[in-house]
Amino acid sequence: MSTIEIKDKLLSKNDQNALANRNLFDRHGVWCVNLISAPGSGKTSLIESTADHLSGRLNLGVLVGDLETENDANRIAAHGVPVRQIITGGACHLNARTVGDFLVHFDLERLDALIIENVGNLVCPASYYLGEHDRVSLISTPEGDDKPLKYPGAIHTSDVMLITKTDLAPYTDFSIARCRENALKIESELTVMALSVRSGEGLDAWLEWFELHAGKKKKRAESTAAKGK
């Protein structure tokens, strides 16, 4: 018993809140994915496109974090997806408690997947677990293929790295192969995909990955419910 107590104390307050979120997601069969990237890497565009393509196939919800403005939530709401904007008022990342506070605004029983769009910052959000099942980091081609080495925290804690804006790669020095190689140096288990929301290139693989993970989660919840748990 004392071991458990000590372990509990070793968990940060944020991690405790994150585990509470995770339990809530699991109870309702909601798969949660946390998107982390620098400002302007294309998180919102990716969500808009994902919502359009999976419309009628999965019930999505979106939670958006920003220092200021409701711009992103307004953009996403136009795609018919339930969305809430968290304005951090200067804070550089989302934390698990705030995410938990906002979950009451969603009908979790109806959702298959919740996408969290974190504050645009490739540093601080990496240190805060929100209870997500999967974490996806985005690096856009204009940022440069060296970025995984320079921001190892985000890459190391991610399940997937998405190279975005591949349509701009021809106008930059960006090499997809080099970026992938740099990322795998940091995290050898990482899944790496490259895509362009604008041209549609590579989008199918992302949607397939997304639907597979959201679907798996849904199935697991249904099977758990069937067992009367």
Place this chain on the structure above:
Amino acid sequence: MSTIEIKDKLLSKNDQNALANRNLFDRHGVWCVNLISAPGSGKTSLIESTADHLSGRLNLGVLVGDLETENDANRIAAHGVPVRQIITGGACHLNARTVGDFLVHFDLERLDALIIENVGNLVCPASYYLGEHDRVSLISTPEGDDKPLKYPGAIHTSDVMLITKTDLAPYTDFSIARCRENALKIESELTVMALSVRSGEGLDAWLEWFELHAGKKKKRAESTAAKGK
């Protein structure tokens, strides 16, 4: 006397260290500029280009902050400029004390200007004064023209906002006019310039601004020295 004491206490430890840096810069006639931006907005490329264009006209020094890697310092050193890399090991911004510790590596008496390339992060560095005379925020066109509204702290505390990578603007939805307008909503006194290091467009205005500010500082120091202060 008590008023001064209280005022001193109200200054944060970081601000006290920043003022010490500022005094050191002023004593040696060094103009210091702090570059703040998201990852991949083109800070290092701008420094490389500035060093090349002002070579033989101004003596530059560069202090580079990154979570990991010495890549940027190596790139800049190849342009014949004294440079030091601060590896923050995960910290999301430079602070005045660390900058102060690294100043001993420069021959300040010889320098006209010190460029600080902050950690790639448009949020946290904005809250830490390093003792610089001028602060410059960079927003690259692929990031989107809404970014000044979403990252007001960086814009509000800057003297100049540089819109970078204008060569990529035709391939995005970016509007220079809209970005400028958004920035001026946050900080009406802001100087806004747009440029592309790759094409050279707009670089002259930046170099002129830079040289004017570095030169002014130099002249002021020389005139102070002539007065025997």
